Amino acid sequence: MVPLPLLIAYAAPALPLAMLTLPVYVVLPSHYAGTVGLATVGVVLLLARLWDGVTDPLVGWLSDRTRTRFGRRRPWILAGLPLTLLSVWQLLVPPEGAGALHLLVWSMALYLGWTLMIVPMSAWGAEISGDYDQRTRIAGARETAVVLGTMAALGLPVALGAGGAGQEGETLRIVAVATVILLPIAVVYQLIAVPEPAAPRGPPAPAAGGWRVLWGNKPFRRLLAAYLLNGFANGLPATLFLLFVAQVLGAGPEAGALLFVYFLCGVISVPVWVRVSARFGKHRTWSVAMLACCVAFATVPFLGPGDIWAFAAMCVATGLMLGADLVLPSSMQADVVDLDTLRTGVARTGLYFALWSLATKLATALAVGIAFPVLDMAGFRSEGPSPGGALTALVVLYAIVPIGCKLAAVALLWTYPIDAVRQARLRRLVERRLARTERLSAAQA
Numbered sequence: 001m002v003p004l005p006l007l008i009a010y011a012a013p014a015l016p017l018a019m020l021t022l023p024v025y026v027v028l029p030s031h032y033a034g035t036v037g038l039a040t041v042g043v044v045l046l047l048a049r050l051w052d053g054v055t056d057p058l059v060g061w062l063s064d065r066t067r068t069r070f071g072r073r074r075p076w077i078l079a080g081l082p083l084t085l086l087s088v089w090q091l092l093v094p095p096e097g098a099g100a101l102h103l104l105v106w107s108m109a110l111y112l113g114w115t116l117m118i119v120p121m122s123a124w125g126a127e128i129s130g131d132y133d134q135r136t137r138i139a140g141a142r143e144t145a146v147v148l149g150t151m152a153a154l155g156l157p158v159a160l161g162a163g164g165a166g167q168e169g170e171t172l173r174i175v176a177v178a179t180v181i182l183l184p185i186a187v188v189y190q191l192i193a194v195p196e197p198a199a200p201r202g203p204p205a206p207a208a209g210g211w212r213v214l215w216g217n218k219p220f221r222r223l224l225a226a227y228l229l230n231g232f233a234n235g236l237p238a239t240l241f242l243l244f245v246a247q248v249l250g251a252g253p254e255a256g257a258l259l260f261v262y263f264l265c266g267v268i269s270v271p272v273w274v275r276v277s278a279r280f281g282k283h284r285t286w287s288v289a290m291l292a293c294c295v296a297f298a299t300v301p302f303l304g305p306g307d308i309w310a311f312a313a314m315c316v317a318t319g320l321m322l323g324a325d326l327v328l329p330s331s332m333q334a335d336v337v338d339l340d341t342l343r344t345g346v347a348r349t350g351l352y353f354a355l356w357s358l359a360t361k362l363a364t365a366l367a368v369g370i371a372f373p374v375l376d377m378a379g380f381r382s383e384g385p386s387p388g389g390a391l392t393a394l395v396v397l398y399a400i401v402p403i404g405c406k407l408a409a410v411a412l413l414w415t416y417p418i419d420a421v422r423q424a425r426l427r428r429l430v431e432r433r434l435a436r437t438e439r440l441s442a443a444q445a
Contacts, residue, residue, distance in 0.1 A: 007141035009193035018149030042372030048107035049365030060354025071196035073120035080116025126334035139330035231363030233405035265319025283416035289324030300399035
């Protein structure tokens, strides 16, 4: 069993990195929309995400091939630290007159810094243990830190008197300062305290053949498609949360408290989902959680001005399902790499997690890039009352579209082929093949 102190050290950087998620995805678009326009913000952030289509697979591929005395994941995490810190400050504390170009350049820089840190870190976590259930604990520790960081991003500005409407600029500044202080400390702690497994010896997989094997990995394709669908389903309400609360419920000041309750329920539920998945399997457990989330979202079209308590109940229900969304896909991602390793003889964990990271970012970018222009065409106004048709479009994007996406994801996952029994068998075969590769490489050296 992976010791708890090691789990804490491994997960530590995820907390300050996650402090950026809510401000960048939720507060930042609304903040810049007042300067450059709602539709322009959506287009700019979508363009910035397309940059990840190049950087994510490249960083994952390079980190798999890196061989240093310091490890193969650590150098990339360390390289991403200064770029992330500089980009955070430029993006969250912009100079006077910062417009669309500033938003585009520093969004691209921040996304690259994130990639340099998060992709190797995720791959590293998958390599700490090959056990089906221990991988869920490792992912659970990391994603718990993610939710705690998100909650800190919500609570810290409020504690410092800057969490109200119209104080978005000060909120972003507070989060930027906290990140610049905490992230270097957490990264140093992780790099010192967590041992990195030695990279397997042997030649790298040929590029062309390796990509063919990757695309021929059917469980990978199904999981990636379900992951993208569910990510888009989660990205829409995250992007539109503040607008929905303000214009449909008429409860803007309560938005911070509602988000805090949502993420608190997510933290509380993580250990429960870890235990449930150990008994019933990851793919079935995640599917049930998504179905339950659909039931909760189905209540949203019936809400209107003043229905704050009913909406709070929906936040609690979907927050409890959040723990499954965070932990189980990450653990399943580690399992599906085993099939690729068995076929190629090479552990390409970094490349796989880069592609999943790209899917996460693409889903979020699509949410922003589609939702904001659609609302703009429907006549939605970010300030002041919007016409009825625009509010209907907001409700459809916030709740109805996510239900359809989650149901499609469940359809892909319900008969997912890698369970605990098959993963254990795969892992035994992988270890035999890697050991054989090690012996051949040692004999040729």
